[in-house]
Amino acid sequence: MLAAPVDVVPEGPDLVHEPKWDGWRAIAFRESDGVYLQSRAGRNLTTYFPDITRAIGAAVPLGVVLDGELIVWERGRTNFALLQRRVTAGRALLRLARECPAHYVLFDLLADAGGRVILDLPLSKRRARLEHLLADAPPQLTLTPQTADMRQVGEWLMHWTVAAGIEGVVSKRLGGRYEPGRRGWSKFRTRIVTEAIIGGVTGSISRPETALLGRFDRQGRLRYTGRSHPLSADQAVALAVLLVPPRLPRPGAVAHPWPQPLPASWSGQLDRPETLPYVQVEPTVVAEIDADVAFEHQRWRHRVRYARARHDMSVHDVPLLLGDEGGHVGDPP
Secondary structure: OEEEEOOOOOOOEEEEEEEEEEOEEEEEEEEEEEEEEEEEOOOOOOHHHHHHHHHHHHHHHOOOEEEEEEEEEEOOOOOOOHHHHHOOOHHHHHHHHOOOOEEEEEEEEEOOOOOOOOOOOHHHHHHHHHHOOOOOOOOOOOOOOOOOOHHHHHHHHHHHHHHOOEEEEEEEEEEOOOOOOOOOEEEEEEEEEEEEEEEEEEEOOOOEEEEEEEEEEEOOOEEEEEEEOOOOOHHHHHHHOOOOOOOOOOOOOOOOOOOEEHHHHHOOOEEEEOOOEEEEEEEEHHHEEEOOOOOOEEOOOOEEEEEEEEOOOHHHHHOOOOOOOOOOOOOOO
């Protein structure tokens, strides 16, 4: 079951709310020959999480099907990069699992012991059975918090997004059945308004479709930090008059700080490793953007919303990138 994005957290007598964890959605099948972990896209994640499959195999009865989020904690906060390393660890996977164990934060039960499917039961009853199932489970199998108290939701959004790394909240109806593939839940992402520098566009300079964004690091290099959602027609027209091609470089200088096309590791998801052709522009335009809090390795993992050009700001007024600028972004393959 999926969640539709909303701009405000919904309220109502039949609604409950859960933290939106920053990890990989996964369904776990406890089968007679072991445990099978499946990503939201239907891919097999089993081999990457031997610690989780071992915990499920020891604590969960045959036939049970669970729904939840795979996460990795680092110093009390979720670390998406450590989660991604499971895919590329190779022979170091077992060592990585020992040093940075994963947790499976559970929020739904799709089949009871013996394989009895309970999708038609209301969420309140599925949740009660899940609580009972996890009563004696190891710490790596964790029941997600749930509340109907909007004050608690406010506390999560104010403090947990910073302290624990949650992305927002998911809202569900207590009487709702589980409908695979349907966006019957709601998700509210915590967002920030900030600035970035436009270093390129898809489409053309006269008709930009999306903006490619960057920020200067402490050495004065413009680093790629992410891409916008498609621009509206009005935004594209207003932005086009501000964009100019890169100036010709001085002898020995680089014409533009980013390669053409953008490498797949910069622009794509791990399950869609494609380079991104784009049009380079002179990095002189500051964009105001609306972004969520999933910012790791100095890039926004999700596309940002372009709001407007900031005529009142110089590119040197934009916040600098600090810390590690390496790494990849994306979802599990």
